[in-house]
Amino acid sequence: MVETAGGRLHQRRGVAAFVAANKTLLAAAWVVGFTLVFLLLSAPLPPSRPAPRLRPTAYNLTDFGGVGDGRALNTEAFERAVEAIAALAERVGGQLNVPPGRWLTAPFNLTSHMTLFLAEGAEILGIPDEKYWPLMPALPSYGWYGQERKGPRFGSLIHGQNLKDVVITGYNGSINGQGEVWWMKHRRRMLNNTRPPLVQLMWSRDIIVANITLWNSPFWHFHPYDCTNVTVSNVTILSPVSGAPNTDGIDVWWSCKCYCRECPYLGIKERCEDKDCYRKRRYIRNISYHNITFDNVRAGIVIKVDYNEHADDGYDRTAFPDIMSVSFKGIHGRGVRVPVRAHGSDVIPIKDISFQDMSVGISYKKEHIFQCSYVEGRIIGSVFPKPCENLDLYNEQGQLVKQAVSLNSTELDYDI
Numbered sequence: 001m002v003e004t005a006g007g008r009l010h011q012r013r014g015v016a017a018f019v020a021a022n023k024t025l026l027a028a029a030w031v032v033g034f035t036l037v038f039l040l041l042s043a044p045l046p047p048s049r050p051a052p053r054l055r056p057t058a059y060n061l062t063d064f065g066g067v068g069d070g071r072a073l074n075t076e077a078f079e080r081a082v083e084a085i086a087a088l089a090e091r092v093g094g095q096l097n098v099p100p101g102r103w104l105t106a107p108f109n110l111t112s113h114m115t116l117f118l119a120e121g122a123e124i125l126g127i128p129d130e131k132y133w134p135l136m137p138a139l140p141s142y143g144w145y146g147q148e149r150k151g152p153r154f155g156s157l158i159h160g161q162n163l164k165d166v167v168i169t170g171y172n173g174s175i176n177g178q179g180e181v182w183w184m185k186h187r188r189r190m191l192n193n194t195r196p197p198l199v200q201l202m203w204s205r206d207i208i209v210a211n212i213t214l215w216n217s218p219f220w221h222f223h224p225y226d227c228t229n230v231t232v233s234n235v236t237i238l239s240p241v242s243g244a245p246n247t248d249g250i251d252v253w254w255s256c257k258c259y260c261r262e263c264p265y266l267g268i269k270e271r272c273e274d275k276d277c278y279r280k281r282r283y284i285r286n287i288s289y290h291n292i293t294f295d296n297v298r299a300g301i302v303i304k305v306d307y308n309e310h311a312d313d314g315y316d317r318t319a320f321p322d323i324m325s326v327s328f329k330g331i332h333g334r335g336v337r338v339p340v341r342a343h344g345s346d347v348i349p350i351k352d353i354s355f356q357d358m359s360v361g362i363s364y365k366k367e368h369i370f371q372c373s374y375v376e377g378r379i380i381g382s383v384f385p386k387p388c389e390n391l392d393l394y395n396e397q398g399q400l401v402k403q404a405v406s407l408n409s410t411e412l413d414y415d416i
């Protein structure tokens with residue numbers, strides 16, 4: 001509850017700050033803001049459950065000078081904590097407990113063999129001023145060209161590259177990107193670089209994200225990029241239905257690490273020797289999603305081999321990924337327009353996807369909202385709404401009930 005109020009308060013403040021040139025309204029918003037902050041601070045905090053010991057060594061963010069008052073900047077505290085964990089013995093790693101509080105920070109990196117544990121009532125807040133956000137090279141799959149804007153992009157609030165064994169979990173603590181200012185600046189074309197995701201892990205493996213809430217990312221919320229063995233479970237993702245452009249929940253991406261043309265830009269010449277690199281198919285596979293609840297979203301699950309979304313034409317048209325072995329289990333919710341849009345292509349079909357224990361309340365029409373194109377896979381047990389014809393039907397015991405009739409049927413309708 002405390003976190004909810006805090007989040008809303010910020011949203012309101014953000015909205016007031018950019019919608020209103022009118023100083024009175026702004027002042028009123030501040031008064032309301034301070035009153036709420038005062039009430040929140042004076043309300044007795046619920047006793048916090050001690051964090052479980054998930055790694056042999058556990059640190060508390062306050063050990064590194066962290067201050068959870070929503071105002072102090074905790075970037076250094078996070079960085080020092082991560083350094084301390086990186087210095088621990090390989091393999092066993094360490095845990096960073098973030099206690100209840102509002103921990104404002106600029107972007108920071110995670111390290112391997114690390115568990116970030118967010119207590120109940122712990123909220124990591126992204127600082128809304130973009131000058132604190134470092135720029136990074138554009139994503140390789142955009143040919144290093146940039147997406148919303150050409151050139152470098154803003155790095156994510158919580159970031160990691162070439163990591164393994166990373167867990168982000170907790171007692172439903174949250175990571176809040178405070179995206180309102182970013183959305184406004186994006187709408188007004190005030191940003192010269194592509195907006196940052198909230199949590200982004202690149203070229204990493206053995207990742208678990210569980211038992212937390214992601215809020216109001218400036219851009220996508222969780223973006224595993226060219227990662228292996230990623231599990232997301234029991235995660236709540238919240239952002240407004242309107243006014244928050246492109247704030248996807250979970251975006252799983254492939255990339256080819258080598259774009260020979262752009263090597264000079266990267267300064268990695270060795271990779272140029274692998275002439276085949278960007279002809280080699282990369283893949284997205286063995287991804288499982290469990291227990292996801294949608295509340296009032298336009299498209300629930302989207303799987304797509306090509307977004308056709310590039311800052312310019314300098315991208316590799318042949319470098320699409322193979323997508324296979326993606327499972328969805330325990331998918332619920334309400335108010336969803338298109339629960340599933342799985343969009344393979346004749347060159348690259350989507351293979352071996354499965355849906356089990358799915359019942360999603362729909363907000364629009366009944367037909368053709370479970371959309372598939374060039375998709376193979378299976379439905380296990382009962383699934384609502386009625387799945388597309390491309391998928392084999394199995395019963396709960398795993399026996400084939402009905403074979404798919406039209407693997408390539410296309411029911412995509414982007415107008416819904």
Ligand SMILES: *[C@@H]1O[C@H](CO)[C@@H](O)[C@H](O)[C@H]1NC(C)=O
Binds near residue numbers: 051062097
């Ligand atoms: C972290 O430190 C704070 C302040 O010292 C304390 O209140 C809290 O209980 C500690 N939390 C954990 C999980 O150790």
Ligand SMILES: *[C@@H]1O[C@H](CO)[C@@H](O)[C@H](O)[C@H]1NC(C)=O
Binds near residue numbers: 108
């Ligand atoms: C975070 O990691 C990225 C990629 O490895 C690196 O470029 C950046 O300098 C790191 N940032 C900090 C503050 O260490």
Ligand SMILES: *[C@@H]1O[C@H](CO)[C@@H](O)[C@H](O)[C@H]1NC(C)=O
Binds near residue numbers: 170172211212
């Ligand atoms: C999901 O998260 C909530 C809040 O942290 C927790 O109470 C619940 O046990 C979790 N459920 C599962 C299946 O992990």
Ligand SMILES: *[C@@H]1O[C@H](CO)[C@@H](O)[C@H](O)[C@H]1NC(C)=O
Binds near residue numbers: 003213236
């Ligand atoms: C976690 O917190 C979010 C935001 O307050 C809430 O919407 C969600 O229901 C909570 N999840 C669980 C499992 O308690």
Ligand SMILES: *[C@@H]1O[C@H](CO)[C@@H](O)[C@H](O)[C@H]1NC(C)=O
Binds near residue numbers: 190191192
């Ligand atoms: C964006 O770029 C333009 C043109 O180079 C420059 O005038 C402007 O100050 C930049 N804006 C920001 C927010 O950096």
Ligand SMILES: *[C@@H]1O[C@H](CO)[C@@H](O)[C@H](O)[C@H]1NC(C)=O
Binds near residue numbers: 165206207208229
């Ligand atoms: C996947 O990651 C989990 C958790 O990090 C790990 O226990 C498991 O061994 C990994 N699986 C494979 C096949 O590497």
Ligand SMILES: *[C@@H]1O[C@H](CO)[C@@H](O)[C@H](O)[C@H]1NC(C)=O
Binds near residue numbers: 208209
């Ligand atoms: C998520 O929470 C549930 C219930 O507390 C717990 O059993 C599970 O181990 C947690 N998952 C992770 C990855 O921490």
Ligand SMILES: *[C@@H]1O[C@H](CO)[C@@H](O)[C@H](O)[C@H]1NC(C)=O
Binds near residue numbers: 285286
């Ligand atoms: C998925 O992972 C399992 C082991 O967890 C492995 O046996 C299987 O071959 C993997 N499938 C693909 C397509 O990588």
Ligand SMILES: *[C@@H]1O[C@H](CO)[C@@H](O)[C@H](O)[C@H]1NC(C)=O
Binds near residue numbers: 330
């Ligand atoms: C699924 O998540 C909800 C909260 O969103 C939680 O209440 C429930 O226990 C979880 N169920 C399973 C089977 O993990």
Ligand SMILES: *[C@@H]1O[C@H](CO)[C@@H](O)[C@H](O)[C@H]1NC(C)=O
Binds near residue numbers: 347408
């Ligand atoms: C689906 O399309 C693929 C690729 O074009 C083709 O090889 C395959 O025979 C088609 N399958 C059906 C059932 O039409």
